[in-house]
Amino acid sequence: xxxxxxxxxxxxxxxxxxxxxxxxxxxxxxxxxxxxxxxxxxxxxxxxxxxxxxxxxxxxxxxxxxxxxxxxxxxxxxxxxxxxxxxxxxxxxxxxxxxxxxxxxxxxxxx
Amino acid sequence: xxxxxxxxxxxxxxxxxxxxxxxxxxxxxxxxxxxxxxxxxxxxxxxxxxxxxxxxxxxxxxxxxxxxxxxxxxxxxxxxxxxxxxxxxxxxxxxxxxxxxxxxxxxxxxxxxxxxxxxxxxxxxxxxxxxxxxxxxxxxxxxxxxxxxxxxxxxxxxxxxxxxxxxxxxxxxxxxxxxxxxxxxxxxxxxxxxxxxxxxxxxxxxxxxxxxxxxxxxxxxxxxxxxxxxxxxxxxxxxxxxxxxxxxxxxxxxxxxxxxxxxxxxxxxxxxxxxxxxxxxxxxxxxxxxxxxxxxxxxxxxxxxxxxxxxxxxxxxxxxxxxxxxxxxxxxxxxxxxxxxxxxxxxxxxxxxxxxxxxxxxxxxxxxxxxxxxxxxxxxxxxxxxxxxxxxxxxxxxxxxxxxxxxxxxxxxxxxxxxxxxxxxxxxxxxxxxxxxxxxxxxxxxxxxxxxxxxxxxxxxxxxxxxxxxxxxxxxxxxxxxxxxxxxxxxxxxxxxxxxxxxxxxxxxxxxxxxxxxxxxxxxxxxxxxxxxxxxxxxxxxxxxxxxxxxxxx
Numbered sequence: 001x002x003x004x005x006x007x008x009x010x011x012x013x014x015x016x017x018x019x020x021x022x023x024x025x026x027x028x029x030x031x032x033x034x035x036x037x038x039x040x041x042x043x044x045x046x047x048x049x050x051x052x053x054x055x056x057x058x059x060x061x062x063x064x065x066x067x068x069x070x071x072x073x074x075x076x077x078x079x080x081x082x083x084x085x086x087x088x089x090x091x092x093x094x095x096x097x098x099x100x101x102x103x104x105x106x107x108x109x110x111x
Numbered sequence: 112x113x114x115x116x117x118x119x120x121x122x123x124x125x126x127x128x129x130x131x132x133x134x135x136x137x138x139x140x141x142x143x144x145x146x147x148x149x150x151x152x153x154x155x156x157x158x159x160x161x162x163x164x165x166x167x168x169x170x171x172x173x174x175x176x177x178x179x180x181x182x183x184x185x186x187x188x189x190x191x192x193x194x195x196x197x198x199x200x201x202x203x204x205x206x207x208x209x210x211x212x213x214x215x216x217x218x219x220x221x222x223x224x225x226x227x228x229x230x231x232x233x234x235x236x237x238x239x240x241x242x243x244x245x246x247x248x249x250x251x252x253x254x255x256x257x258x259x260x261x262x263x264x265x266x267x268x269x270x271x272x273x274x275x276x277x278x279x280x281x282x283x284x285x286x287x288x289x290x291x292x293x294x295x296x297x298x299x300x301x302x303x304x305x306x307x308x309x310x311x312x313x314x315x316x317x318x319x320x321x322x323x324x325x326x327x328x329x330x331x332x333x334x335x336x337x338x339x340x341x342x343x344x345x346x347x348x349x350x351x352x353x354x355x356x357x358x359x360x361x362x363x364x365x366x367x368x369x370x371x372x373x374x375x376x377x378x379x380x381x382x383x384x385x386x387x388x389x390x391x392x393x394x395x396x397x398x399x400x401x402x403x404x405x406x407x408x409x410x411x412x413x414x415x416x417x418x419x420x421x422x423x424x425x426x427x428x429x430x431x432x433x434x435x436x437x438x439x440x441x442x443x444x445x446x447x448x449x450x451x452x453x454x455x456x457x458x459x460x461x462x463x464x465x466x467x468x469x470x471x472x473x474x475x476x477x478x479x480x481x482x483x484x485x486x487x488x489x490x491x492x493x494x495x496x497x498x499x500x501x502x503x504x505x506x507x508x509x510x511x512x513x514x515x516x517x518x519x520x521x522x523x524x525x526x527x528x529x530x531x532x533x534x535x536x537x538x539x540x541x542x543x544x545x546x547x548x549x550x551x552x553x554x555x556x557x558x559x560x561x562x563x564x565x566x567x568x569x570x571x572x573x574x575x576x577x578x579x580x581x582x583x584x585x586x587x588x589x590x591x592x593x594x595x596x597x598x599x600x601x602x603x604x605x606x607x608x609x610x611x612x613x614x615x616x617x618x619x620x621x622x623x624x625x626x627x628x629x630x631x632x633x634x635x636x637x638x639x640x641x642x643x644x645x646x647x648x649x650x651x652x653x654x655x656x657x658x659x660x661x662x663x664x665x
Contacts, residue, residue: 007658011651024654031231038231042224046380049217049366050373056213057365065350067364069213073220077418080227084414087231088407096404103657 013106023098030090034083041076144289146473147480151289154322154481155303161318165311172514173660175312175521176243176496177398180660182317184405188412191396193320195387195417196327197486198280198479199548201424205459208428209436212363214370215428219421221380225387226414233388234410235403236567239656240649244493245394245559246501249566252645254574254638256506258562261581263501265558266391268585269551270494271531273390274487276547278536280456281483287453288460288476297536300483305529307488308495309522313399316488323478323485328420330471330478334459335423337466338430346426353432358448363432375612382616386552389559392493403656431462438465491528498524546597549614553592557584557619561627567653570646573631573639580627587622591615 014020048055049069056069173179182190200222207215240248246262278297285296307315342349357363370376387393400406439445441452441461451457460479464472499521504512512520562581565572592598594609631639652658 008648010657011648014651014655014657015647020651020654027654035228035231038224038227042220042384043377043380045220046376047373049370050376053366053370057361065347065354065364067213069364069366070216073216074422076220077223077422080224081415081418084227084230084411087227088411091235091407092404099655103655106657 010103010106014102017102017105019098019105020102023095023102026098027091027095031087034087038080038083041079045072045076144469144473144476146470147288147476148473150473150477151480154326154477158303158307158315158319158322158484161322162307162311162315165314165318168314169310169312172243172500172517172521174314175518176395176492176500177660178313178317180399180401182399182401182405184400184408185412186317186321187396187400187405187409189324189416190317190320190399191393191409191413192416192420193324193327193482193485194392194396194489195413196324196420196482197277198284198482199276200420201327201331201479201482202280202284202456202459204421204424205428205431205462206455206457207369208425209431209458210455211367211369212357212359212429213365214367216421216425217366217370217376218379218383219424221383222387223414223418223421224380225384226410226417228384229388230407230410230414232564233567234397234406235656236653237394237397238400238403238406239653239659240567241394241398242660243395243398243500244496245391245563246497246505249562249577250505251566251649252642253566253572253577256509257574257578259501259505261578262559262562263497263506265554265581265585266497266501267494268589269389269391269554269559270490270497270528271535272547272554273392273551274490274494274528274532275535275539276544276551277483277487277490278532279539279542279544281480281487282536282540283454284456284479284483287457288479293540294537297533300487301529301533301536303484304487304491304532305526307484308491308525308529313492316485316492317399319481319488320485323481324416326474326478326481328416330463330475331420331423331427334463334466334471334475335426335430337471338434338462339426341434341466342430349426349429349433353429356436357432374617375614378612378614378617381620382549382552382556382614384556385560385616385620386556389555389563390551391497391555391559392489394559394563395493395496396489398660402659427459427462431458434465435461441465487532491525491532494528495521495524498527542602546592546595546602546613549597550588550592553588553615553619554585556616557588557623558582561620561623565624565627569631570643570650571631572627572646573634573636573642575634575636575639576627576629576631579630580623580625583626584619584623587619588615591619 056067058068060066060068060071169175171179204215204219207218237245237248240251244262246259249262250258278300281300282293282296285291286293291299307319339349342352354360354363359367370379397406397409400409435441435458437447439447442448443450443452452461460472460475463475499517503520504510504517558581561584562577566577591610592615595613596608597613599605599608
């Protein structure tokens with residue numbers, strides 16, 4: 001599976017390209033922020049389930065059967081999915097354009 | 112061609128059907144479910160037709176393992192959803208909401224929340240680094256023999272437990288729904304699985320999963336809409352009735368017996384979330400798409416379908432409290448509140464019958480059967496890949512096996528796994544196999560996930576660290592489940608569980624990370640230095656996809 005020497009040469013050129021560093025830091029930063037948001041909300045919710053279970057069953061308004069737990073979970077389902085859509089949109093657009101450019105530049109130099 | 116396949120299929124089913132007649136007259140007087148059998152035969156002939164078509168297109172190893180890498184993001188999204196939502200999802204989670212209320216919903220968000228994390232942290236790297244199995248990634252710069260062997264061992268462990276849980280569930284379900292004898296049901300499932308995987312490889316498996324996902328989404332939606340129509344589509348209306356009728360009353364809205372203490376709740380959350388990211392049959396699906404772009408789209412579609420369906424299940428479960436729970440027809444001896452006919456897992460089926468009659472029951476039964484077939488096929492393919500690609504081609508033959516030889520081994524492996532699944536399914540018939548799914552997720556989260564994520568993110572990972580941490584996670588997860596109530600007390604008959612929780616991930620996963628980290632840090636061998644140096648190239652490829660396995664054109 002390890003890379004061949006000509007591939008290694010391209011990898012080395014990609015590494016030297018400042019656009020590559022930009023791509024990695026932008027994309028990694030974005031992915032990290034989104035992951036932290038998901039993990040915080042998810043484990044925050046599980047902390048409430050674990051330590052304050054009575055909050056989960058609280059009604060949002062008097063006489064309504066929509067509880068904090070059900071409403072918040074529905075929110076998580078929708079919000080997490082929206083975050084995946086946001087990531088896919090940016091990664092498949094902006095980030096992939098930089099990626100293509102970086103690969104193009106590194107391959108061009110070979111010839 | 113199709114006609115000939117159908118004929119062969121009828122011949123295959125004919126003895127089974129006559130056996131079924133005996134079984135029914137001998138035991139419970141379940142009417143032969145003709146709608147269900149008709150729709151199931153339709154599904155099977157369609158998928159066998161596809162398998163025949165796929166067999167003509169499965170020539171190379173890449174075709175067999177990853178459908179030549181030519182699946183689109185949308186198709187793969189459906190297939191992932193089809194792979195992920197097993198019969199346990201449809202039946203088990205509906206039953207969970209029916210009996211425990213909001214506990215079931217909490218379970219579902221834990222099953223779901225792994226997906227965004229897989230997308231943000233793993234999807235594109237998986238696609239850029241992997242070829243056929245996730246061991247391609249963990250062994251990318253580490254010792255091939257040792258790391259692949261470990262990945263294959265833990266993959267096969269996960270696959271076997273998951274497979275047995277599915278087979279036992281399948282046998283019991285089919286016995287009940289179709290009136291087929293348990294053993295015959297297992298043979299039918301095992302045989303169909305072997306045919307799909309052996310002849311059609313990933314192309315056939317993918318399409319079986321896509322068709323099944325569509326059936327599941329359509330069937331679930333239909334039942335949900337019909338059920339909700341009885342409450343004027345009002346959530347409030349349904350909930351007020353459900354709470355006044357259910358024995359738990361208001362407690363339906365609070366976390367209950369499923370999550371009795373903080374450790375259980377957190378361990379479950381951790382195990383389900385990161386277990387998803389370590390299931391070999393799910394990871395393998397990322398290698399079937401053309402590039403990282405499509406891999407990301409797969410997660411977007413898959414998680415959309417999964418999220419939607421979980422919410423459908425929530426509504427089905429609550430509606431069933433009123434529609435099924437108040438109908439004497441669905442209780443043994445007609446006693447409301449007594450034992451549910453066919454056991455607690457049948458709630459979704461009873462709901463289908465109550466709102467849509469025998470036709471809808473038949474459809475949902477066929478969906479459940481199709482679901483089992485699709486999931487076991489995906490599992491068998493992942494297991495076969497671990498045997499033929501990792502162990503045979505890379506470890507035993509050290510990369511010198513020809514493609515023909517590797518393919519032959521993978522087909523033998525598929526048949527072998529099918530036989531193992533049938534035999535174990537029969538052996539475990541009378542056992543409560545619920546722990547096996549917990550175990551599969553626990554091992555995936557503890558043995559596969561830590562090594563996989565560290566191999567992609569951490570330069571310092573070495574072979575010794577990966578091996579020590581991976582095996583530690585595997586052994587810890589297995590031991591903790593063996594010592595937990597579900598095995599130590601329920602299966603082995605001891606009085607007191609040695610490990611008080613059911614889900615091991617909270618303990619075994621950090622252990623695996625810690626040991627991997629410490630052993631890697633202490634490793635200063637020449638190999639370790641070379642492995643760290645090799646991270647640089649791997650990193651560029653993971654980020655850009657340059658040099659990644661290409662899609663083969665058809």
